[in-house]
Amino acid sequence: MTLKLTNSVRGAVACALLFAAGCASNHPPPNPTPTAATTGNGDVIPRIIEQISEVNLRLNLFFIAKDPLPFRKANYTLPGHKRSTLEETDAWITKRLRGCGYTVTDDVCEVQAYACDLTKPRHHTYAKPAHDAPFYTVRNLYAKKTGRRLPREIILLVAHKDSQSWIDSPGAYDNGVGTAALVEMARVLARYESHRSIWFLWCNEEHKPWTSVIAANNCRQRGDNLIAIFNTDSLGGKSDADIAAGRKTNVTLYTAPEGKRLADLMAEVNDAYKIGLVQSSHLRPRPGDDDGSFVKAGYPCAVANLGSYPYVDSAYHEAEDTPERVDFVNVRMSTQATLAAVLRLDRAP
Ligand SMILES: [Zn+2]
Secondary structure, eight states: OOOOOOOOHHHHHHHHHHHHHHTTTSOOOOOOOOOGGGSGGGOOHHHHHTTOOHHHHHHHHHHHHTSSOSOOOTTOOOTTOSSOHHHHHHHHHHHHHHHTTOOEEEEEEEEEEOEEOTTSOTTOOEEOOOTTOOOEEEEEEEEEEOOSSEEEEEEEEEEEOOOOSSSOOOOIIIIIHHHHHHHHHHHHTTTOOOSEEEEEEEEOOSEESOHHHHHHHHHHHHTOEEEEEEEEOSTTOOOHHHHHHTOOEEEEEESSHHHHHHHHHHHHHHHHTTOOOEEEEEEOSSOOHHHHHHHHTTOOOEEEEESOSSOOOTTTTSTTOOGGGOOHHHHHHHHHHHHHHHHHHHHOO
16 A cells, blocks of 8 residues: 545545546445345355454465565565565465466566665655666556346456565555455455356555556456445554554545445444444445546546554554564454455345
């Protein structure tokens, strides 16, 4: 995640209206109002989301943010290894997905590492790459489920899998947790027969340019009908005070009215399935992060789930963003809420 902090609320509202007006031709998301199929004893969603495993989330995260992979950088290769830690991360994700029966596809992209400017404020020391900085070939990875009933309607889950290219940080919250959450959701949904298509995308956002831009533009060029986009970035990352108080937080950021419907859905499923998050939502002042790449490409039904906003993790973009600090109960709850929202949309009439 790369947060650029804010202008006025007035600007934010104007921006949201502009995007709403500019995207009026887009399909609205289906109405996820509870029906007989999604409430009471016939509701399959509780049984699916309870399969999200805290143990798996922990194992996944420690693998990609500690041992054997300390980072996920195109510009860092472990001594004696042939591939960068980011390529090794891709290989690990691909192996996990294939093990669940998915076919993995990719976009090939060229990126540079950010430069590091230590005169800039703490947490924000990334800087424009030098003009002669080397390019690296990196990939967006996809696993796709095709819907049985409405295959052309696509629900997209996104997480950036890379860690910070300008420093050596494990990037546990940013965004090892989102990467691990998507791998776990893909595992849980492997044998689920979806009504709509559900796509998983692992992209790169800590190198330049962000590869979610390429993913979003490819979707736009093909005319993919993305009806909802959930970016999971820094799930459960929150203030030291919230950690001390044991609060389990989730904030859903939206940019346009279509996104607000998804934010409202996050609150609804948190209540309906008694997930127990302190759930809130927030209007972004402008499109941001990987969901913003899709908003800019003409898909306003995009939100980000994260632990706090403004993002107040004390180790944000620092070497101290380690997996030992991660609140896995919170990550599990946020993953369950995200999955519940996806399933509500999938099963809507
Ligand atoms: Zn970041």
